[in-house]
Amino acid sequence: MAGTVARATRGRVALLTLDNPPVNALGAALRDDLAAALDAAIEDAAVGAIVIAAAGRTFPAGADIREFDAEARGIALPDLCDRIEAAPKPVIAALHGTALGGGLELALAAHVRIALASARLGFPEVKLGLLPGAGGTQRTPRLIGAEQALRLMISGQRIGAAEALAMGLIDGVVEEGLTEAAIALAADLAAEGKPPVPTRARRTGFRDPVLYARIIAAAREAPRNARLPAPDRIVDCVEAALLLPFDAGLTFERTAFADLLTSPAAKGLRHAFLAERLLRHTPEAGLAPRPVAQVGVVGGGPVGAGLLAALLGAGLRATLIEADRDALIAGLERIATLHEAEVAAGRLTPEARDADWERLAGSVDPARLAGAEAILDPGEAPQASLALADALAASLTPGAVLALGDPASPLWAAAASLGRAGDAIGLAVTEPSHVAPLVDLCPAPATAAETTATVAALLHRVGKTVLRSANGTFVLESLRAAGRRALRRAAEAGAAPEALEAALRDFGFALGARPFGALPATAVSDTSPSGERIAEGCLLALIAAGARLVAAGVALRPSDVDVAATLGLGFPRWRGGPMHMADERGLLQVRNALLALAAEDADLWSPAAIFDHLIKYGERFRDLDGGKSA
Secondary structure, X not given: OEOOEEEEEEOOEEXXXXXXXXXXXXOHHHHHHHHHHHHHHHHOOOOOEEEEEEOOOOOOOOOOHHHHHOOOOOOOHHHHHHHHHOOOOOEEEEEOOEEEOHHHHHXXXXXXXXXXXXXXEEOHXXXXXXXXXXXXXXXXXXXXXXXXXXXXXXXXXXXXXXXXXXXXXXXXXXXXXXXHHHHHHHHHHHHHOOOOOOHHHOOHHHOOHHHHHHHHHHHHHOOOOOOOOHHHHHHHHHHHHHHOOHXXXXXXXXXXXXXXXXXXXXXXXXXXXXXXXXXXXXXXXXXXXXXXXXXXXXXXXXXXXXXXXXXXXXXXXXXXXXXXXXXXXXXXXXXXXXXXXXXXXXOOOHHHHXXXXXXXXXXXXXXXXXXXXXXXXXXXXXXXXXXXXXXXXHXXXXXXEEXXXXXXXXXXXXXXXXXXXXXXXXXXXXXXXXXXXXXXXXXXXXXXXXXXXXXXXXXXXXXXXXXXXXXXXXXXXXXXXXXXXXXXXXXXXOOOHHHHHHHHHHHOOOOOOHHHOOOOOOOOOOOOXXXXXXXXXXXXXXXXXXXXXXXXXXXXXXXXXXXXXXXXXXXXXXXXXXXXXXXXXXXXXXXXXXXXXXOOOHHHHOOOHHHHHHHHOOOOHHHHOOOOOO
């Protein structure tokens, strides 16, 4: 064992097994250990071929992006890939789990690639504002041509092993016994004694240079967000693969990667990615949740129906409770409509839809919730909530948890009267609830930690991103209120509703003003604020509110505020979030801008004292995040 890489010999085959849990990220230690193990295998005269495999659940799922902002250490991934490709002995990469980004680039540097049938491959770098920077833009088109290479890199989507085999990205697929199959193949290659063919020498993807050039030209004309430079640089690099010698192409790629790495968009996207990973660092992390197999949902309105669709899609049994028969029918029809839309879009098979429907029940009798381990009430059906409160003793089984969207719901008092206050927690759901990722959980003072852990685990199970607020206040709702108030101030100054919408969309809000709720229409003035001023006022209101939430302990971290904004309000992800933007602009400059606006509305724009503290000690909001660890 050499640190994170285990070396074993099987006949004439050296098996190098990467072991850097949880996802075998290609950090400096792993890169150095693999380089040393590779050199040892090359120098060993008894070894005729080399297999690179991985322990755990996956082949490397990418680089360790925490290193992007740190001083370079160890062998660089591009250099490691070059060393693998230059090996005089055949190198076989055995892929399972997810071979993504740098992990896939490492595999492309090998001479042969085989994968487990369940493996997924892709280049997600574009989602971080980057491009594959370890030879991916040069080796991939040599194997599969410009069209497929650009599709993979610009979309950032993953593909299955069968599709990767069909396009020529990998050389074989096995249903089981991946490592054994790779060793057998390596033994055959060692017995043949032929020198390996490096990927840089492959020309399959260049067979029709005229078509290749047309594809590049078409990609340049494709509409895309001009504020995200990575796709255009990817096109440039894939073009360079055809036009430049391989080593010059690598240099071109590395220069483009370095340029993108320091771009504002990449910094914002990187921050957003790491901020979402930090969400699971909560006081309840590590607690075992209670088992949940059956769930009740109160109210079949748009939010409740969407929650039910998500719960059913995760394989849970669910019961919809409504106040009367008409409301129940309407709720069931909403769920059916969501199902049919998913079937029509190809995201749900008719068989899966039918199976979901079989696990769904509906009733106007709250006692039908007996047996549910979790009851979710988003607050859409006050009469149904009231009926459940009256019948809670018969409906809330021992150990069941209550997640309540309405702070004024009678269910809070009913749970307390039964001695079950510890089983209740606040819930704020982002719409449309069946697909929107973010859910805000807010424990009350009496909420048990196990309750928070249970509801969070349930929401993670249905694919939700869980934001954990504190001190009885929702982070998301507080930000929404601040943004809405800022927009109303702009409306009072004469901005028309369409001007508010245009200002936010120009700033990058994906949904415009819609996440902030209905805005009043006011008389348009000749001196109405500009779009830039409208967006700036909204941004500064979000920053001011976020700072207050951090100072009050409502948000566990400043980065949580950014996640609430990006996933809950449609704040442009490539800008990172309001607290990230405050850091990037400089806290003194932001504080002064807030003070200037505070004359118009002190409650909205006054900077919290935390600004003075951070400025005094030369710190930023990100210094309060507690480390960007996974």
